[in-house]
Amino acid sequence: MKQRKKSIIRFLASALIVFLVLFLLQRLLIPKYATGIVEGAFVAEYYKEENKQFDVIFVGDCEVYENFSPVVLWEEYGINSYIRGSAEQYIWQSYYLLEDSLRYNTPQVAVFNIQSLQFNESQSEAYNRMSIEGMKWTQSKVNAIKASMTEDEHFLDYVFPILRYHSRWSELTSDDLKYMFKSPSVSYNGYFMRVDTKPADYVPEGRNLPDYSFGDKAWYYMDMIRELCEKNGIQLIMVKAPSLYPTWYDEYEAQVVEYSHKYDIPYYNFLELKEAVGLDYSTDTYDAGLHLNINGAEKMSHYFGRILSDEYGVTDRRGDVELDKIWMKNINDYETEIDRQCILYGVDRNSLFRYSRKDQ
């Protein structure tokens, strides 16, 4: 009896040590995305929000998280919004992120950036990781993994990330220790800020494609997004961000326009609304036209916020005590980051659209 008791204690102690060591190693080895490539942190940051009663949810790739500023939407229209986007987020990932968001709240409007329709299969394991890893474990995450995995990937690697990142021990930095259990927020309601400017003086020409048709899988998830919104009474809006490249082909545009007409879904192609928005590619982009900087994002938000507010009646939540408090902090963090980046990139704060407009 005594021997049996001893064996049980020994087994339990061993199991505890094994689990503890593996847990700590996993925490140490997984990428923290706190500095450098921070895009991988965006999806997880959503869950840190105490109040998730967002009226507008953006889903999509870099064309949403770099081109719309929820802070401006709040400041100017009282729109409580969040961007659930990550780098090269594929349409099936956008679908499952939207589905995941509905666990917390049903928004009035879902904005989907249609850039990802061009992909019928996941192109890169690294992007899959950045889009999916931060999701909380629900059926949506399981389905997102299944829909996204490339040939080399394995479901178990998502369940136990240590299997994926086991060899990162040779590239660990002090950040991995520092942010082992808690990382700082790097986005502003999902918005990725850049204050620096790199004018778009050259736009690479798109190469001819053998086939411009969007694939079956892409359309399947487009239908899924539409049906999810219909089922939940959410107004779906499709947008194309004003990124000068990669090339948005006329053939792509025709398919989206046809779909929007067929299902009566509003579609805004901001490439065609550049003048209306007031975009200036000599001041409003930080990477020569691929993504907008804070100037461009704020102009876009200023323009699009009016549409959301006037045409789709998104509620102005200003005056809600709890939200006012949350947004006051958000705005403060946002401006602090502007100041930090202005110093980092040597940008005159007052030259930014945000402050030059306020001065006028």
Place this chain on the structure above:
Amino acid sequence: MLFTSYSFIGFTGVLLSVYYLVPRRLQWIILLISSCVFYWVANPASLIYVSFTAFTIWGCAIMIDRDYGIQNEYIRLNKGTISKEDQKAFKARHKMIREIWTSFGIFLNIGILIVTKYFSFLAGLFTVQQNHFTDIIVPLGISFYTLQAVGYLIDVKRGTIKAEGNLFKMLLFVSFFPQVIQGPISRFSDLSVSLFGEHEPERKEINFALQRILWGYFKKLIVADRIAPAVITLVSDPAKYRGAYVIVALVLYTIELYADFTGGIDISIGVAGILGVKVTENFRRPYFSTSLKEYWRRWHITMSQWFREFVFYPVSTSKLVQGISKFARKHLGNRGKKVPVYFSSFIVWVATGLWHGANWTFIIWGMLNWLILTVSEELEPVYAAFHKKVGFSNSYGYKVFMCFRTILLICILNLFDCYSSVRDTISVLASIITETELGELFSDKMLTIGMSGLDYVIVLAGVFVMLAVSLIQEKGDVREYIWKMPYAIRFAIWFALFLSVLLIGAYGIGYDANQFIYNRF
């Protein structure tokens, strides 16, 4: 299903749970179902091939056994009533019948092996036109299970074992999944008892088996698969990688082959072990051999035994070789008495080479092995005289020297495994002498072949661990040694080994999942 894949680990885990939950008499059926699933997942056609082999070998063995029964019954019933001559004639007739059944079984199964594995090679010898046989799928593990099945049939024919009456047990014997990828090649008499037996979960046995599996993964994932990209790079372009690169290739390949093959066998034996099945050992620290002859007694033991038992003995006792023997004795006197042995060995080594692959490189490899062994045999008296004359031949240092000498020989022979043509192999071997600049061996160039500096350090550390373990194994069982230690220490040792495989193993995204080298043979 790769042994290093999650699916294999999951498959084994599920099997283990079911295996010890079902009534013990059903355990062999669970093994049979698992083996069929294993084949089916690899390729449904493979399951058909292995089933055909099991069926034909089972049928032929039953007929042989039946014939033994008829013969023995006849002799028993007619004891004293028939003359010795009639009895002899009767036995000869029945021996002929048994030989026909044996030949039929061998012909069918070796025939399938030849068609699926060698037809392109043989057709290429006689035609320059491209043939369509390259499209034939080589069934999973066919080289291994065919030898195992044929060995069984010959054993039944020799009367050393009784034929297995249950077709499904025969199918399990031929298809037992841990042996599929790379052997070992088991004898029915060795495997069947534990394979068809009933097993209770024994804590120590299962622990040892799991430790063996872990050790196999250590060799495969930390050493072999870390080296593999460099070896692939080096042998893929013999025009570019010459001289010093060839030295690196032959050293790395020899380490890789050892870690890969012995690691795979460790996993095979370990997986069989957790199921209570005892599979024959295939290695005994081969790189500690002081001669090539000893090496072949320590490396791929079951294959060597198979060729000795089922090729060497039949060939050396055949009428042809007896004739050669007489001829040699007549013309060469005493010196001719070894000629039949050398002739039979030659056949064995050509067959061994061919078994490894349908390529001239393997045939030359086999012939070179034979040549070295034969020359060594002939020079044996010279060595003996030399050893007698010098005082240090029994010293530890001299033994180490002989080990290194043997390893060097093996390194060179192994190169014939690597390159796709004999011309390339000879060309790169010659380049070692004509083009090597020793400085290159330690230059940055060696970091551009698919291995980083860190990879070299890890491989070196892995080799030291394998060496240390082998040294302990020469004196006794490492696991037994660790088992006797206090729990905390043995837990720390095995957990450290597990963590090293988990963290340092070359698996997952960014690494190529490498099939075991011997799977291609």
